Amino acid sequence: MPWLFLAGLLIVWELACIVFDIPEIILPRPTRVFAVFVARFDILMAYCFDTLWTTVVGLPAGRSPAGFLLGLAIGASPFIYSGLYPLLIAFNAIPKVALVPILMIWVGVGSLPAVITAFVISFFPIVVNVATGLATIEPEMRDVLRSLGASRTEILTKVGIPRAMPYLFASLKVAITLAFIGSVIAETVGGNNGIGFLMLSASARNDAPTTFAGLFAIAIMGVLMYAVCAMVEKRMTRWAFRGEIVS
Known part of the structure; x- marks a missing residue:
């Protein structure tokens, strides 16, 4: 069904561009975007690799363990919950695009602001x-x-952490897509590499097909990363689902 829906959407898009004679600079046809994607595949892959690296580099090494440990602390301690959770909500309400110029002042221009934003x-x-x-x-x-004599630590390790694993993977699937958004935002605001920088350069030249090709590349990377996370989730939390396993 996703493939059929995507095919139908692209056909409608193509016909709308032809029937209404929409200029390419405003909305290029899917066939034109596909042609640019193929013709500039090597360039797109080079920039996509930069974005993929900045998105994924912090996930296993920093983002997941740090978020998991802090989530355990907040969930296990009412004192930490009441003191830290409101601050996290306030920080999350700040538009992340507003942080990029500050990060550029602190760490300079390049991949590091994109990694931190992600x-x-x-x-x-x-x-x-x-x-x-x-x-x-x-x-x-x-x-x-x-x-039965279980301590708070034993309750946390034997029940709490296993109970939190499905929630962890559900949040990881959301975090992966959000991380791509953060990387692209940083690349468009102050980066010198990555797919966001390529799209910004293409839009400055009024090259709409290349810009849309970058959008398709980001979507493909997001779907692939989501699929990888779903596969790991199936293997590590199979016990949490009865009958059909959610992917």
Whole structure:
């Protein structure tokens, strides 16, 4: 069904451009975008690799562990929840595009502002979902475990963390797409590489087909990263789903 829907959308797009004679500078036809995508495939892949690197580099090494640990702390401690959670909400409300100029002053122009922006924009969903996973532990289960002699640490490690794993992967699938948004924002505002920089340069030349080809490249990377995360989720949280496994 996704492929059929995509094919129908592209056909409608193509026919609308032909029937209404829409200028290419405003909305290029899908066939023209595809031709540019093929003709400039090597260039697109080089810029896509830069964006993919800045998006993924912080995920296993920083974003996931940091968000997971902070989510555990917030979900396990009412004191930390009441003191830190409102601050996280306030920070998440700040438009991330406003942080890019500040990051450029602090760390300079290049890939590092994009990495930090991707980290910041995708950090909050992981923290919230992990904390929510811990909060879903039934009070009755806590009472039973305490009556069996389990400590707070044992309840957290044997019940809380496994309970939070499905929430973690659900947030990771959201965080991956948000991380691409953060990387592209940083590249368009103050980057000198990446697909966002390529799209900005193409739009400055009124090269709409290349700009749309960059959009398609970002969408493809996002779908592939989502699929990878879904595959890992199936293997690590198979026990959490009965019957059909959510992907």
